[in-house]
Amino acid sequence: MMSMVDGRAMEAQFEAFRVQLDDSGAVRERLRTVVADLDNVIRMMQASLLPVHHATLQGKEVLDKAKSYIPSLQKIYSQLSEIIRERPGQYYRYHDHWRSQTHTVVFLLAFVHWLDTQGLLSHREVETLLNVKSEEFSIDIEDYLIGLCNVSNELPRYVVNRVTAGDYDCPRQVSAFLSDLFSAFRILNLRNDLLRKRFDGLKYDLKKVEEVLYDVKIRGLMSTQATANPMES
Amino acid sequence: MMSMVDGRAMEAQFEAFRVQLDDSGAVRERLRTVVADLDNVIRMMQASLLPVHHATLQGKEVLDKAKSYIPSLQKIYSQLSEIIRERPGQYYRYHDHWRSQTHTVVFLLAFVHWLDTQGLLSHREVETLLNVKSEEFSIDIEDYLIGLCNVSNELPRYVVNRVTAGDYDCPRQVSAFLSDLFSAFRILNLRNDLLRKRFDGLKYDLKKVEEVLYDVKIRGLMSTQATANPMES
Amino acid sequence: MMSMVDGRAMEAQFEAFRVQLDDSGAVRERLRTVVADLDNVIRMMQASLLPVHHATLQGKEVLDKAKSYIPSLQKIYSQLSEIIRERPGQYYRYHDHWRSQTHTVVFLLAFVHWLDTQGLLSHREVETLLNVKSEEFSIDIEDYLIGLCNVSNELPRYVVNRVTAGDYDCPRQVSAFLSDLFSAFRILNLRNDLLRKRFDGLKYDLKKVEEVLYDVKIRGLMSTQATANPMES
Amino acid sequence: MMSMVDGRAMEAQFEAFRVQLDDSGAVRERLRTVVADLDNVIRMMQASLLPVHHATLQGKEVLDKAKSYIPSLQKIYSQLSEIIRERPGQYYRYHDHWRSQTHTVVFLLAFVHWLDTQGLLSHREVETLLNVKSEEFSIDIEDYLIGLCNVSNELPRYVVNRVTAGDYDCPRQVSAFLSDLFSAFRILNLRNDLLRKRFDGLKYDLKKVEEVLYDVKIRGLMSTQATANPMES
Numbered sequence: 001m002m003s004m005v006d007g008r009a010m011e012a013q014f015e016a017f018r019v020q021l022d023d024s025g026a027v028r029e030r031l032r033t034v035v036a037d038l039d040n041v042i043r044m045m046q047a048s049l050l051p052v053h054h055a056t057l058q059g060k061e062v063l064d065k066a067k068s069y070i071p072s073l074q075k076i077y078s079q080l081s082e083i084i085r086e087r088p089g090q091y092y093r094y095h096d097h098w099r100s101q102t103h104t105v106v107f108l109l110a111f112v113h114w115l116d117t118q119g120l121l122s123h124r125e126v127e128t129l130l131n132v133k134s135e136e137f138s139i140d141i142e143d144y145l146i147g148l149c150n151v152s153n154e155l156p157r158y159v160v161n162r163v164t165a166g167d168y169d170c171p172r173q174v175s176a177f178l179s180d181l182f183s184a185f186r187i188l189n190l191r192n193d194l195l196r197k198r199f200d201g202l203k204y205d206l207k208k209v210e211e212v213l214y215d216v217k218i219r220g221l222m223s224t225q226a227t228a229n230p231m232e233s
Numbered sequence: 234m235m236s237m238v239d240g241r242a243m244e245a246q247f248e249a250f251r252v253q254l255d256d257s258g259a260v261r262e263r264l265r266t267v268v269a270d271l272d273n274v275i276r277m278m279q280a281s282l283l284p285v286h287h288a289t290l291q292g293k294e295v296l297d298k299a300k301s302y303i304p305s306l307q308k309i310y311s312q313l314s315e316i317i318r319e320r321p322g323q324y325y326r327y328h329d330h331w332r333s334q335t336h337t338v339v340f341l342l343a344f345v346h347w348l349d350t351q352g353l354l355s356h357r358e359v360e361t362l363l364n365v366k367s368e369e370f371s372i373d374i375e376d377y378l379i380g381l382c383n384v385s386n387e388l389p390r391y392v393v394n395r396v397t398a399g400d401y402d403c404p405r406q407v408s409a410f411l412s413d414l415f416s417a418f419r420i421l422n423l424r425n426d427l428l429r430k431r432f433d434g435l436k437y438d439l440k441k442v443e444e445v446l447y448d449v450k451i452r453g454l455m456s457t458q459a460t461a462n463p464m465e466s
Numbered sequence: 467m468m469s470m471v472d473g474r475a476m477e478a479q480f481e482a483f484r485v486q487l488d489d490s491g492a493v494r495e496r497l498r499t500v501v502a503d504l505d506n507v508i509r510m511m512q513a514s515l516l517p518v519h520h521a522t523l524q525g526k527e528v529l530d531k532a533k534s535y536i537p538s539l540q541k542i543y544s545q546l547s548e549i550i551r552e553r554p555g556q557y558y559r560y561h562d563h564w565r566s567q568t569h570t571v572v573f574l575l576a577f578v579h580w581l582d583t584q585g586l587l588s589h590r591e592v593e594t595l596l597n598v599k600s601e602e603f604s605i606d607i608e609d610y611l612i613g614l615c616n617v618s619n620e621l622p623r624y625v626v627n628r629v630t631a632g633d634y635d636c637p638r639q640v641s642a643f644l645s646d647l648f649s650a651f652r653i654l655n656l657r658n659d660l661l662r663k664r665f666d667g668l669k670y671d672l673k674k675v676e677e678v679l680y681d682v683k684i685r686g687l688m689s690t691q692a693t694a695n696p697m698e699s
Numbered sequence: 700m701m702s703m704v705d706g707r708a709m710e711a712q713f714e715a716f717r718v719q720l721d722d723s724g725a726v727r728e729r730l731r732t733v734v735a736d737l738d739n740v741i742r743m744m745q746a747s748l749l750p751v752h753h754a755t756l757q758g759k760e761v762l763d764k765a766k767s768y769i770p771s772l773q774k775i776y777s778q779l780s781e782i783i784r785e786r787p788g789q790y791y792r793y794h795d796h797w798r799s800q801t802h803t804v805v806f807l808l809a810f811v812h813w814l815d816t817q818g819l820l821s822h823r824e825v826e827t828l829l830n831v832k833s834e835e836f837s838i839d840i841e842d843y844l845i846g847l848c849n850v851s852n853e854l855p856r857y858v859v860n861r862v863t864a865g866d867y868d869c870p871r872q873v874s875a876f877l878s879d880l881f882s883a884f885r886i887l888n889l890r891n892d893l894l895r896k897r898f899d900g901l902k903y904d905l906k907k908v909e910e911v912l913y914d915v916k917i918r919g920l921m922s923t924q925a926t927a928n929p930m931e932s
Binding site: 007009010011013014015017018020021022025088089090091092093095120122123135136141142145180181183184185187188189190191 | 240242243244246247248250251253254255258321322323324325326328353355356368369374375378413414416417418420421422423424
């Protein structure tokens with residue numbers, strides 16, 4: 001039978017655990033509050049991008065509006081960083097709190113960048129835009145890659161809407177971009193997990209865009225300039 | 234359309250990702266190999282403890298056999314530590330690989346300790362036995378607590394078998410221990426997760442042991458010496 | 467474009483495939499017919515064993531009735547063997563057809579054997595009873611082990627019914643048998659599959675039987691002869 | 700109760716099972732390692748074929764690059780064969796380990812062959828290319844057929860991209876090939892399983908290609924030479 005001394009030692013130990021579990025609980029509470037703000041900014045930034053599917057003029061205005069949320073994102077990620085920096089080595093302990101939101105943030109930044117430049121926003125550029133690169137807090141590579149898959153998933157709808165709006169060169173641009181992205185993903189040795197599953201969707205996106213490109217081509221709607229320019233073929 | 238320069242930059246970036254993902258995959262592969270060894274040692278240590286439920290003599294021999302596996306556990310946890318130490322700050326990234334096995338290891342060590350001393354093996358003592366306490370690799374507190382829940386789950390069966398074997402004082406000892414453990418868990422502010430669920434099981438274990446204690450008492454089977462000694466009540 | 471020659475070669479190849487697939491389909495059809503007979507015999511043999519849970523006298527008669535189905539089982543397994551022997555190396559191609567039935571057959575044979583002798587029917591004895599041991603057709607070890615798990619699952623109910631019928635020595639016999647069986651399974655390095663899952667159930671069966679043994683002991687119902695005989699302790 | 704002799708016999712039997720289960724586990728471990736290599740080669744070979752959808756010139760170069768992986772495939776299949784050859788009659792016991800990868804390998808080889816010759820790669824030719832035909836290790840016919848279904852699934856996308864690139868004769872070639880393939884599958888008496896399900900997809904692929912052919916024809920884009928030559932119709 002346990003002596004009373006043992007009982008007190010047991011209690012003392014659990015009292016120490018309580019402090020640590022409460023501390024960890026407090027971290028999670030702070031993270032939840034910050035991530036709730038993040039959800040808000042994401043929602044508004046997504047809303048600001050809706051017109052790209054329908055505006056006749058692509059509009060620097062629309063992109064400027066979307067980019068105007070970047071400082072808010074920076075502020076929120078700096079709050080996340082600060083919380084995690086106080087707990088060295090525990091980034092992955094709390095990663096789940098901001099993981100899915102980060103997928104969407106990467107999507108938003110990379111989609112805006114693509115609309116702006118038709119190029120790929122690099123992982124380093126995401127970290128620069130969010131101002132997060134440090135020893136203790138960075139953007140996980142797999143989160144970045146899933147964000148890119150989200151961009152891919154958005155593009156077929158975008159292409160369909162652009163063509164409807166009379167922009168017949170869009171399918172060629174998107175098809176080239178997705179084809180490059182698809183090839184790049186092929187470099188990776190993906191294990192059978194979430195990322196692999198998301199990658200499998202890329203092929204479907206590419207195929208869909210190629211079908212739109214086909215429709216445009218077969219009807220002779222593509223600009224002759226585009227097909228004639230050997231630098232772009 | 235992406236320029237060729239962009240296409241190459243994309244490829245270079247993904248090539249770098251490939252290296253990092255492959256590196257992380259190699260870590261997981263190494264962890265899996267070590268954890269397979271851990272599974273083996275756990276299995277043998279569990280087998281060595283089976284006689285405690287049936288041996289007429291409790292047997293220092295049985296406990297010595299069980300303890301003889303501790304050096305093997307130390308070796309395996311030192312291998313885990315070594316792999317993780319090479320990746321500062323990524324303990325929780327790979328934690329899932331050894332989590333469930335660690336629950337069982339804590340159970341085995343704490344059960345052996347209880348059989349030996351009727352006392353609780355502390356978190357610090359678990360780390361000392363496994364020789365793991367360091368900045369980079371320690372036993373997560375929640376894993377330790379779940380291991381204790383496993384001890385609790387084992388005790389009703391143990392009590393039933395001890396009484397069957399004629400050891401009528403065992404229920405009182407176990408009931409006192411579980412009652413203390415239950416009180417100690419009550420100190421914690423458990424969230425609605427695995428640990429809370431496991432804690433809910435403790436109450437059932439305690440109730441079951443108390444029923445055995447009742448059966449023994451009501452039939453006048455408990456030793457009068459034991460009930461008469463106020464120091465042990 | 468394919469030439470006509472190619473079209474004909476394609477057709478010739480598929481014609482050959484048709485023959486092979488039809489042949490394999492015919493094998494499956496024959497197996498299905500034989501396994502339907504097996505289902506019938508299993509059902510009758512199971513029915514013949516129902517009285518063991520309730521008969522006051524265990525009854526050589528009941529066991530003899532159950533054993534009377536063994537020749538039918540032999541006949542059916544010899545038909546299975548014959549079909550598979552015609553297809554060297556394809557035992558595991560068609561294994562699924564008789565797998566689950568074989569679990570039950572092993573259960574029935576091993577349960578009858580236990581009722582008869584309180585001992586374990588070995589894998590070799592199963593093959594001898596079914597008259598199947600050959601190069602091309604044998605009883606898969608995992609199927610045998612799952613059959614034993616089924617025996618374990620049956621024993622708690624059996625013990626409860628025997629005690630109800632006034633046989634107070636039964637729990638001790640069964641507890642000893644299950645405890646040995648549980649220890650024996652611990653020797654195996656089970657992977658995380660069906661067999662491992664079934665093994666996890668053994669512990670529950672053992673615990674249940676131990677509780678019945680406890681009930682009998684605490685009420686002083688066990689025969690003193692049994693507890694006094696050191697050869698059986 | 701079991702005698703001690705029985706307990707020891709039980710243990711001896713399970714010790715023998717342990718050896719056999721461990722041996723089978725070791726086989727699976729070796730297969731997993733080899734199949735991980737296979738995944739890598741498949742990934743690279745798939746990447747090498749991506750340009751066929753977009754290159755203006757079909758490019759012997761692209762096909763040569765793809766074919767350059769065949770020796771690696773041969774090496775890996777010879778390793779699989781070697782492992783299985785040590786276990787006569789157990790090909791189908793372990794078949795699941797390489798089944799899905801073999802579907803993709805057949806797809807890759809047959810697609811390259813079609814790009815090269817517009818003809819169908821036969822089952823025998825697959826085995827010759829992989830250098831596997833032996834008593835103990837061959838390519839399962841159903842795996843070959845599923846690989847062909849994968850070729851069919853790839854062709855609509857290929858046709859769409861070829862037409863977009865201005866190759867208006869491609870739809871007719873592909874339509875003829877798929878039509879022959881569809882007829883050939885019709886010869887088979889498919890059961891209600893994976894293969895039947897995949898075959899159902901063929902019809903959709905053929906329909907899609909025929910629609911492209913229609914689009915091209917209705918717009919007068921097909922070369923008159925092609926339609927005029929009766930040898931190719």
